[in-house]
Amino acid sequence: MLFDKEKLEEVLTELKPYEAQLVAVSKTKSAEAIRAVYDTGHKLFGENYVQELVEKQVLLPKDIQWHFIGHLQTNKVKFIAPFISLIQSVDSIKLLTEINKQGQKNNRVIDCLLQIYIAAEETKFGLSFEEADEILYSDKLKDLTNICIKGFMGMATLTDDENQIRKEFTSLKEFFEKVKSTCHLSAVDCQLLSMGMTSDYRIALEEGGNLVRIGSAIFGEREKSF
Numbered sequence: 001m002l003f004d005k006e007k008l009e010e011v012l013t014e015l016k017p018y019e020a021q022l023v024a025v026s027k028t029k030s031a032e033a034i035r036a037v038y039d040t041g042h043k044l045f046g047e048n049y050v051q052e053l054v055e056k057q058v059l060l061p062k063d064i065q066w067h068f069i070g071h072l073q074t075n076k077v078k079f080i081a082p083f084i085s086l087i088q089s090v091d092s093i094k095l096l097t098e099i100n101k102q103g104q105k106n107n108r109v110i111d112c113l114l115q116i117y118i119a120a121e122e123t124k125f126g127l128s129f130e131e132a133d134e135i136l137y138s139d140k141l142k143d144l145t146n147i148c149i150k151g152f153m154g155m156a157t158l159t160d161d162e163n164q165i166r167k168e169f170t171s172l173k174e175f176f177e178k179v180k181s182t183c184h185l186s187a188v189d190c191q192l193l194s195m196g197m198t199s200d201y202r203i204a205l206e207e208g209g210n211l212v213r214i215g216s217a218i219f220g221e222r223e224k225s226f
């Protein structure tokens with residue numbers, strides 16, 4: 001089975017009342033499996049390795065919206081800049097500056113999310129709230145005309161403690177609301193709050209997330225662990 005059709009439909013039904021969007025996370029899965037999901041009408045997919053994404057992108061329909069959700073190295077931005085729909089994992093002003101440069105080269109504005117570190121784990125990438133504020137209120141941001149910060153992405157701690165996860169999502173939602181109401185730069189249009197994966201997307205929805213990134217529930221368990 002290429003993917004779980006029932007689960008996909010179930011997730012889409014669950015998202016509706018929240019007006020949330022699904023990013024079907026297809027990392028490690030074949031172009032054929034992505035094509036099968038695409039054929040149901042779903043067009044939003046997430047990948048977290050540049051090379052893997054680029055290889056799949058050339059094989060698949062051009063109206064797929066690709067979100068980049070993994071750690072992005074500055075020297076790889078150029079490979080995805082021509083087509084990427086949203087880079088969810090921006091974690092430095094240096095990376096943002098490079099995305100802007102590649103946006104200019106491709107004559108487009110590239111939408112981004114700042115990835116915020118909300119988990120109580122050491123392994124996750126991302127900015128602290130203070131570091132995100134520094135980027136949002138830095139003078140440098142005013143010069144970046146080919147990026148738009150659309151909101152934030154965060155990953156909660158991998159734990160069974162629902163209260164812990166909820167607390168982490170709530171903190172990100174509060175930050176999102178603060179920026180949304182106080183930051184009025186042309187490079188910032190705070191709309192998207194990307195939180196929730198297979199194990200915690202229901203909590204994320206309850207706490208205000210409007211973009212969930214779900215892989216294994218739809219495509220089945222991955223062989224490698226990420």
Ligand SMILES: *Cc1c(COP(=O)(O)O)cnc(C)c1O
Binds near residue numbers: 196197199213214226
């Ligand atoms: C892999 C991944 C997901 C999806 O994880 P699942 O548990 O398979 O739903 C979501 N977000 C990021 C950043 C990922 O790397």
